[in-house]
Amino acid sequence: MALKYTEKTIEHFTKPRNLGTVENANAEATEGSPACGDMVSYTLNINPETLIIEDIKFKSYGCASNIATASIATELVKGKHIDEVKKMGTTEAASELGGLPPVKMHCSVLAINGIKAAIREFEKKIGRIEDEKRIITEKALLNILKNVMHPKHGINIVDNGNIQRIRIDGQDIFIIITLEPDEEMFASNIHDEVMEHLESMKCSHEIMIKIESKTGDFI
Ligand code: FES
Numbered sequence: 001m002a003l004k005y006t007e008k009t010i011e012h013f014t015k016p017r018n019l020g021t022v023e024n025a026n027a028e029a030t031e032g033s034p035a036c037g038d039m040v041s042y043t044l045n046i047n048p049e050t051l052i053i054e055d056i057k058f059k060s061y062g063c064a065s066n067i068a069t070a071s072i073a074t075e076l077v078k079g080k081h082i083d084e085v086k087k088m089g090t091t092e093a094a095s096e097l098g099g100l101p102p103v104k105m106h107c108s109v110l111a112i113n114g115i116k117a118a119i120r121e122f123e124k125k126i127g128r129i130e131d132e133k134r135i136i137t138e139k140a141l142l143n144i145l146k147n148v149m150h151p152k153h154g155i156n157i158v159d160n161g162n163i164q165r166i167r168i169d170g171q172d173i174f175i176i177i178t179l180e181p182d183e184e185m186f187a188s189n190i191h192d193e194v195m196e197h198l199e200s201m202k203c204s205h206e207i208m209i210k211i212e213s214k215t216g217d218f219i
Helices: 007-014 062-077 082-086 092-096 102-124 139-146 179-197
Strands: 027-032 038-048 054-063 162-168 174-178 204-215
Touching: 007 062, 027 082, 038 062, 038 102, 054 062, 062 092, 062 102, 082 102, 092 102, 092 174, 139 162, 139 174, 174 179, 179 204
Parallel strands: 174 204
Antiparallel strands: 027 038, 038 054, 162 174
């Protein structure tokens, strides 16, 4: 079945803005989507005094919505202070395009998080932030899980109510995710995406994820 894209999405896909590489960039990042293997790279020029993003360009190694969301994201952040960009939600690129099919919502997460990753690297370089020493709390885990979109509903699995339980027990992290009985087909995709996002924390915890259907059967 063909996916329905808004006119604006098609427009940004066929005529992407800010495509390429910024010369003399002082910030850059490449982010990959665990869900599909697509990637996006950004190069930015951030004014070190004003902390305004003066220029940004992207290269996409992904799908049509990867290109469209990265294109609109560059327009959204250009001219903004990095602190303002850091507060942006991961679905803002999709909203600005007039929405994306639910299965493509993770493209918006990738587009926004890629820019935030470049800003984080820049801030480390100029000594504005230190290397994060992540303290693993339930709240920190929920924040990471908010980057995983439910492919059917296009909402992150935390706000969609799929996280049934999180337990941190010493070095072990247990997560129980529930899906509707007719959503079994998404189980392995969600499992892999959760795993890859949690592994990006680079912590030494053992991560165990269990996916159940709401009728109680294990998937
Ligand atoms: Fe993965 Fe678009 S970025 S399908």
